[in-house]
Structures are given as C-alpha cells and as structure tokens.
Amino acid sequence: MADSSAASTHPGPAGEVTKRDMLTLVTTAAVAIGVGAVAWPFIDFMNPSKDVLALASVEVDLSPIEVGQGITILWQGKPIFVRHRTPTEIKEAVDVPLASLIEPQPDSERTKAGHDQWIILIGICTHLGCVPLGNKPSDPRGDWGGWFCPCHGSQYDTSGRVRHGPAPANLAVPPYAFASDTKVKIG
Amino acid sequence: MVGLHKSEFTNPVINWIDTRLPVFTMIQKEYGEFPTPKNFNYFWNFGALAMVNLVIMIATGIFLAMNYQPNSELAFGSIQHIMRDVNYGWLLRYIHQNGASTFFIVTYIHIFRGLYYGSYKAPRELLWILGVVILIIMMATAFMGYVLPWGQMSYWGATVITNLFSAFPVVGPKIVTLLWGGFSVDNPTLNRFFSLHYLLPFLLVGVIFLHVIALHLTGSNNPLGIDVKSPQDTLPFHPYYTAKDSVGICVFLIVLSVLVFFAPNYLGDPNNFIPANPLQTPADIVPEWYFLPYYAILRSVPDKLLGVCLMFGSLLVLFVLPWLDTSKVRSVRFRPIYRVTLLVWVVAVFVLGACGAHKPEGIWVTLSRIGTLYYFAQFLVILPILGKLERPLPLPESISHPVIGGRGGGPLPTGAAAKPMEKA
Numbered sequence: 001m002a003d004s005s006a007a008s009t010h011p012g013p014a015g016e017v018t019k020r021d022m023l024t025l026v027t028t029a030a031v032a033i034g035v036g037a038v039a040w041p042f043i044d045f046m047n048p049s050k051d052v053l054a055l056a057s058v059e060v061d062l063s064p065i066e067v068g069q070g071i072t073i074l075w076q077g078k079p080i081f082v083r084h085r086t087p088t089e090i091k092e093a094v095d096v097p098l099a100s101l102i103e104p105q106p107d108s109e110r111t112k113a114g115h116d117q118w119i120i121l122i123g124i125c126t127h128l129g130c131v132p133l134g135n136k137p138s139d140p141r142g143d144w145g146g147w148f149c150p151c152h153g154s155q156y157d158t159s160g161r162v163r164h165g166p167a168p169a170n171l172a173v174p175p176y177a178f179a180s181d182t183k184v185k186i187g
Numbered sequence: 188m189v190g191l192h193k194s195e196f197t198n199p200v201i202n203w204i205d206t207r208l209p210v211f212t213m214i215q216k217e218y219g220e221f222p223t224p225k226n227f228n229y230f231w232n233f234g235a236l237a238m239v240n241l242v243i244m245i246a247t248g249i250f251l252a253m254n255y256q257p258n259s260e261l262a263f264g265s266i267q268h269i270m271r272d273v274n275y276g277w278l279l280r281y282i283h284q285n286g287a288s289t290f291f292i293v294t295y296i297h298i299f300r301g302l303y304y305g306s307y308k309a310p311r312e313l314l315w316i317l318g319v320v321i322l323i324i325m326m327a328t329a330f331m332g333y334v335l336p337w338g339q340m341s342y343w344g345a346t347v348i349t350n351l352f353s354a355f356p357v358v359g360p361k362i363v364t365l366l367w368g369g370f371s372v373d374n375p376t377l378n379r380f381f382s383l384h385y386l387l388p389f390l391l392v393g394v395i396f397l398h399v400i401a402l403h404l405t406g407s408n409n410p411l412g413i414d415v416k417s418p419q420d421t422l423p424f425h426p427y428y429t430a431k432d433s434v435g436i437c438v439f440l441i442v443l444s445v446l447v448f449f450a451p452n453y454l455g456d457p458n459n460f461i462p463a464n465p466l467q468t469p470a471d472i473v474p475e476w477y478f479l480p481y482y483a484i485l486r487s488v489p490d491k492l493l494g495v496c497l498m499f500g501s502l503l504v505l506f507v508l509p510w511l512d513t514s515k516v517r518s519v520r521f522r523p524i525y526r527v528t529l530l531v532w533v534v535a536v537f538v539l540g541a542c543g544a545h546k547p548e549g550i551w552v553t554l555s556r557i558g559t560l561y562y563f564a565q566f567l568v569i570l571p572i573l574g575k576l577e578r579p580l581p582l583p584e585s586i587s588h589p590v591i592g593g594r595g596g597g598p599l600p601t602g603a604a605a606k607p608m609e610k611a
Binding site for chain 1: 278
C-alpha cells in the first residue's frame with residue numbers, strides 16, 4: 001500500500017533540492033494566493049458599505065450660532081461640539097502656558113487660521129466615552145469655562161484641552177474645512 | 188490513565204490534543220487510510236462536491252445575513268443594498284444564488300450514481316434513506332431561501348406551495364394558517380422562513396455527518412457493484428481520491444464561476460426583480476428549475492389532494508427503494524434490460540421538468556401524465572418485477588480481476604494481473 005506521505009518514501013539525495021521540492025513550493029504558494037483571493041471578498045464585505053461611506057461627511061450652517069453659543073450635531077454616529085467662542089474665551093485658550101497642560105497642544109493646532117472663533121470637537125470624553133456637558137448655557141462648564149464631564153469629573157478648557165482628569169487626553173478634533181465663513185464641512 | 192486514547196502522532200502539540208480528543212486519528216483513519224475501491228469513476232466525486240458546495244452556501248449565506256433585512260417592507264431593498272452598496276455584495280449574492288443551483292445539479296447526479304450502481308442496496312439501505320432525508324431538507328431550505336428576496340415569484344411561489352397543505356381534509360386550512368402565521372403569506376411568514384433557512388443547513392451538516400459515518404461503516408460501493416474482496420481491491424483515500432476529488436472540485440468551481448460571472452441570472456426568473464405585490468399574480472408561476480419535475484407531477488392530475496399526494500409520494504417512494512428492487516445484482520452495468528428502463532426514467536424526469544416549466548395545457552398535460560405514470564411505474568412495477576425476471580450478465584470475480592466474463596472478453600495476458608502494491 002503506498003505510503004500516504006510521498007516525500008518521506010522518496011526523499012531526494014541528501015541536501016539537494018529536488019523537483020518535488022519545487023513543485024511543493026509552487027503549489028503551496030498558489031494555494032496561499034488562492035485562499036487569499038477567496039478570503040478577501042468575505043473580509044471586505046464587512047467593511048463599511050458605499051452608503052455608510054456616503055454619510056461620512058456632514059455640512060453645518062454656522063450663521064445661526066451666536067457668539068458664546070454652542071451646538072451639538074451628529075457625525076458618523078458621534079456627537080460633535082461646534083462652539084462660537086467669545087474673544088475672552090479665545091484669549092484664555094491662547095494664553096495658557098503649554099507646560100501646565102496635561103496634554104500640551106497650542107490652540108492654533110486645534111483651530112483653523114482666520115476662524116479661531118470656531119472650536120469644533122468630537123464630544124466624547126477621552127476617559128471612558130461619556131458626552132461632556134457645556135454646550136447649553138445652563139450646563140456646568142467646569143473651572144476652565146469649556147466642558148465638564150459628569151461621569152467622573154474630567155474638565156476641559158475653551159480649546160477642548162483636558163485640564164482636570166481622570167481623562168488622559170484632549171477632546172479630539174475631527175477633520176473639517178471651512179467652505180465659507182458661515183459653512184463648514186465636517187469629515 | 189486507562190481510558191485515554193494512545194495517539195501515534197509524533198508532534199507534541201498534535202499528540203496532546205489527539206490523546207484527549209482523537210480528531211487527528213479520526214481524520215487519518217477516515218480520510219487518510221480509508222480503504223476505497225480502486226475502480227471509482229468520476230461519478231464518485233459528487234458527494235465530495237456536494238460537501239464543498241454546502242460549505243460555500245453556508246459561508247456566503249452567513250455573510251449575506253449580515254446585511255439582509257427579514258421584514259416584508261425592507262427585504263427587497265436590503266438585497267439591492269447588498270448588490271449595489273456592500274463591498275463584494277454582488278459576488279456573494281450571485282455565488283449564493285447560483286450555488287443553490289449547482290448544489291442541486293451535484294446532488295441529482297450523486298443520486299443518479301446511487302440508482303445506477305445500486306448503492307441503495309444492502310447493506311447501504313440506511314445510507315440511502317439518510318440521503319433522501321438530506322434531499323428533503325435541501326428542498327425545504329431552497330424553497331424558503333427563494334422566498335427571502337420577497338420578489339413577485341418569491342411571494343407567489345410561497346403562496347402556491349403553502350396553500351398545498353390546505354388539500355388535506357379537516358386539518359388542511361389550519362395547517363396553512365399555522366405555516367403562514369396570519370391570513371396570507373406576509374411578514375410573519377417571511378420572518379420564520381428566514382430563521383428556518385438559517386437553521387436547516389446546520390441540521391443538514393448533522394445528517395450529512397451521519398450519512399458519511401454510515402458510508403464508512405459499510406465501505407463504499409463501486410462501479411462493478413461487487414464487494415471488496417481483499418485490500419488489493421482498494422486504495423487509501425489519501426492521496427488517490429483526495430487528488431481525484433481536487434480535479435473534480437476544480438471543474439465544479441469552473442462551472443460555478445461561469446454561472447456567477449457570465450450568466451448569474453440565467454437560471455432565475457425575471458419576475459423576481461419585481462417587488463412582491465399581493466394584489467397581482469404573475470402570468471406564470473414557476474418554481475426554480477430544480478423543483479420543476481415535482482411541480483409537473485403536482486399539476487398532472489385535476490384533483491388537488493391527489494396531486495399533492497403524488498408529489499409527496501414521488502419523494503416518499505425513494506425511501507422504500509431498497510426494498511422495491513428485488514435484484515441481487517447491484518450495478519446496472521450487469522443488468523442490460525433494467526439499464527434501458529432506468530435511462531428512460533431519467534428522460535421521463537427531464538420531460539417532467541419541461542412540463543413543469545409550461546402552463547398545464549394541451550400537450551404538456553399529456554406529457555406530464557405519461558411522465559408521472561412512468562416515474563411511479565419504474566419504482567412500483569418495473570423494479571420489483573424485473574429483479575425477479577431479468578437474467579443479469581455474469582459478475583466479475585473481483586475488482587482486481589474484472590475481465591472475467593462479459594466486459595473486455597477473455598482472460599488476462601500473463602503478467603497483466605494487478606500485482607500487490609509495492610511497499611516503498
């Protein structure tokens with residue numbers, strides 16, 4: 001009865017690479033490529049579909065937002081804070097010495113040039129994911145006038161930077177661009 | 188540790204697993220060494236092809252279910268979403284749709300092999316019966332799957348087939364209401380069909396497992412229909428039949444690919460591109476091609492209950508086939524008269540298929556009656572009688588010496604007889 005493992009019954013001369021080794025290698029490579037080619041559509045099937053990708057951008061009209069007012073909108077399933085900062089709030093954000101920040105980042109890196117009265121942030125606390133308070137005028141804003149997270153007490157300043165933990169990082173800034181002075185496209 | 192299995196494997200990880208759960212030993216025994224008759228022809232590939240097809244259906248089906256919505260208002264749209272918006276959605280959907288057709292092609296050929304070579308005869312009766320159970324589960328799964336896109340043919344095919352059960356006296360209408368979950372095919376029906384369509388394939392896996400166990404206990408049949416007399420008549424399953432099955436699988440994948448990439452809607456009905464409308468019946472209600480012969484039998488007689496009984500009967504008669512066939516000879520190769528009747532039966536099935544595709548008018552009614560008559564006559568009249576009356580051709584001595592009597596003529600030249608397999 002033929003042995004089920006052919007290579008062990010007919011090994012090539014010691015040390016030499018045989019034709020069988022080449023065939024085995026080529027077959028293995030072909031099978032690997034085949035398996036990959038079959039697996040990829042199944043995997044990519046689970047990636048966001050075209051309609052989800054189409055919802056990946058949202059346009060916001062800024063004209064109704066008064067100075068000192070902030071709104072929350074939905075983008076990619078997440079809350080986005082859009083606040084129209086007062087000159088005092090802008091000055092407070094810019095004047096802070098970077099060394100005193102938990103995560104040092106200048107305000108200029110978190111706003112767009114010429115539009116620094118607008119601060120646009122992903123409204124998810126970087127601690128464990130709650131939505132911080134501070135957009136409504138009746139909300140507590142914390143000691144730095146920005147946002148206050150009621151879950152565990154993290155506090156953010158008017159640039160959305162974390163000033164009091166337990167949050168470890170500043171509020172994230174989503175990708176956005178100003179289409180005009182009164183219109184911004186997020187995502 | 189008295190009860191533990193003693194594993195032969197040298198690799199320490201494999202040995203550890205195998206000692207505690209001898210899966211590797213089992214695979215080695217059942218697919219490595221399993222003594223398989225050495226004279227298989229390509230008809231013996233089709234069981235393996237069916238398994239591969241089932242895996243493809245389950246894989247594509249599970250992923251499709253991630254995006255399908257089993258609600259009558261959303262179902263049709265969700266399929267369009269899969270086809271247009273989901274990455275490779277079109278590919279998985281077409282593979283699933285055409286894979287269903289290839290599943291039936293493969294299974295029907297597999298059944299034909301059983302009929303032709305007498306694989307249903309002792310000691311393989313239970314193997315055959317399990318196979319008929321598999322066929323029925325496949326048909327239920329396919330029927331429910333076709334309803335899910337909620338097109339016109341989905342809806343009306345479901346209505347016609349569920350209405351069949353109203354033919355049964357007294358309890359009929361109650362059964363239909365129970366199936367529907369309402370007063371017509373509607374959202375509750377769709378929801379439960381989706382649940383069962385997801386479930387049944389896994390049940391199928393279980394029955395197939397039993398089917399293969401039954402096979403491995405009796406050993407495979409072979410084209411000569413005679414028993415294996417010695418190890419010389421066999422080959423280890425690996426590498427001989429793993430290699431041969433690989434060739435078959437490649438051909439199968441080519442056929443499936445041609446359908447999927449070049450003619451994905453060829454076997455389908457254009458009516459199913461129209462969303463289901465309970466207020467309008469399509470001009471022709473036709474099931475998918477693999478149900479056409481049964482549909483023809485159903486419509487061959489004017490009486491509703493008789494038609495239903497004949498249709499179910501055409502499947503039930505398969506269960507008792509091992510006892511209907513009285514011949515002691517397994518393979519049709521040695522039964523020349525029966526071979527003719529069997530091939531006529533295959534033609535009858537194809538004719539019934541054609542009848543199922545047409546309206547039951549004129550010539551098609553006549554043909555479907557002749558076809559139905561012959562279908563049942565083959566099993567209930569011809570098989571029992573012919574087994575007793577027919578004089579079969581002389582059987583060969585063994586698989587290794589097939590040339591004695593009948594086929595090939597004359598004794599073997601010296602030295603041409605199969606020698607024992609050389610030990611390497």
